[in-house]
Amino acid sequence: MSSAKDWERGYARQAQADFTTFQSLQSVRGIPECHRLLFLQMACEKLCKAHLIAGGADPEALQTSHGYIANPLPVVVRQQIIFLRADVTRMTGVLLLTRHLAREIELLNPAVDRAGGRPDNCEYPWDQGGGLHSPLDWSFSPSHLLARKAGRTFLKLVRGAIDRLQT
Amino acid sequence: MSTKDEAARLLAQKHREIEAGISHILHVTGRVDVELLPDEPIKLLEVNADTVPNGVMPLYFAASPQSGIPYPTAIIEVTPEEFRRIQAKELDLPAGWLHLQELPPEPEPVEK
Numbered sequence: 630m631s632s633a634k635d636w637e638r639g640y641a642r643q644a645q646a647d648f649t650t651f652q653s654l655q656s657v658r659g660i661p662e663c664h665r666l667l668f669l670q671m672a673c674e675k676l677c678k679a680h681l682i683a684g685g686a687d688p689e690a691l692q693t694s695h696g697y698i699a700n701p702l703p704v705v706v707r708q709q710i711i712f713l714r715a716d717v718t719r720m721t722g723v724l725l726l727t728r729h730l731a732r733e734i735e736l737l738n739p740a741v742d743r744a745g746g747r748p749d750n751c752e753y754p755w756d757q758g759g760g761l762h763s764p765l766d767w768s769f770s771p772s773h774l775l776a777r778k779a780g781r782t783f784l785k786l787v788r789g790a791i792d793r794l795q796t
Numbered sequence: 797m798s799t800k801d802e803a804a805r806l807l808a809q810k811h812r813e814i815e816a817g818i819s820h821i822l823h824v825t826g827r828v829d830v831e832l833l834p835d836e837p838i839k840l841l842e843v844n845a846d847t848v849p850n851g852v853m854p855l856y857f858a859a860s861p862q863s864g865i866p867y868p869t870a871i872i873e874v875t876p877e878e879f880r881r882i883q884a885k886e887l888d889l890p891a892g893w894l895h896l897q898e899l900p901p902e903p904e905p906v907e908k
Contacts, residue, residue, distance in 0.1 A: 677855075680855040680856055680857065681853055681854075681855060683855075683856035683857075683858075684853065684854035684855050684856035684870055685854060685856075685890060686853060686854075696850075697850070699848045699850070700847055700848050700849075700850035700853075700873065701850070701853070701855055701873075703847070703873075704855050704871055704873050705855065707811065707814060707815070708857050708869070708871075710814065711807070711810050711811075711863065711865070712860050712863045712865070713863070714863050714864065717810050717813050717814040718813050718814065720814055721814055721815070721816070724814055724815060728846055728847075732848065793858075
C-alpha cells in the first residue's frame with residue numbers, strides 16, 4: 630500500500646516532467662498552441678494535487694477528479710514568492726495575474742466548463758454558437774497572459790514550486 | 797528561532813501584504829500535545845474574496861528555515877460564503893483543526 634508521501638512524490642515527478650515538456654515545446658515549430666498548453670495545465674494540476682495530498686486529501690479520489698487549479702495554484706505561487714524572500718509588496722501584480730491565469734488554465738481541461746459556459750478546451754472539439762470549434766484553431770487566453778512580464782514570472786514561480794517538491 | 801505563533805503572524809502579515817482580497821486570517825490550533833510536535837504545521841484558515849469556492853482542502857508546505865519559515869504550514873483558503881458556512885457548522889474543518897484565533901492586520905508603523 631503506497632503512503633501519502635509516495636503519492637505526493639509521484640505527483641511531483643509527473644508535474645516536473647509535464648512542465649519540462651511544456652517548456653521544451655516552446656521552441657519546437659509547428660506544435661499547436663493547444664498541445665503546448667495541455668502540458669502546462671497538467672503540470673499545474675499535479676503540482677496542486679501534490680500539495681493537497683500532503684495536506685491530507687485522498688490520493689485515489691484526486692486521481693479521477695479535476696478542477697484543482699483555480700483555488701490552490703495562487704496559494705502555491707504565493708508561498709513560492711514568500712519562500713524566495715522576495716519583497717512581496719512588489720509581487721502583487723504577479724499574484725493578481727496568477728489568480729486570473731489559474732482560472733483560465735483550469736478551463737483548459739475538457740472536464741471543466743463552468744456549467745457549459747466555457748466549452749473551449751485543449752483536447753476535444755466543441756459545439757458552440759451553432760458551429761464546431763477545434764482546439765487546433767482556437768486562441769487560448771493563457772498564451773496571451775503568459776506573454777506578459779508577470780506571466781513570465783508566473784512560469785518561473787511554478788517551475789520553482791515544482792522543483793521545491795523534489796527536495 | 798521564532799515560535800510557531802510568531803511564524804504564523806509573520807506569514808499572515810506577508811499574505812496580507814500581497815493580497816488585497818484577504819479579509820480574515822485565522823490561526824488554527826489543535827490539541828496542546830499535538831501542537832508541541834515539531835512536524836505539526838502552522839495551520840491558517842484564510843478568507844479571500846478573490847478565490848473560488850473549492851471546499852475545505854488544506855494545502856501543505858514543508859518548512860523552509862532558510863526562508864524564515866522554520867515550521868511546515870497548512871493553508872485552507874475559502875471564500876467569504878464558505879467561511880460563513882464554516883461558522884454556521886455547515887462545513888467542517890479537518891480533524892485536528894480545533895481552535896480558531898483571528899490574526900488581525902499588523903498596525904501601520906507610526907512615523908515620527
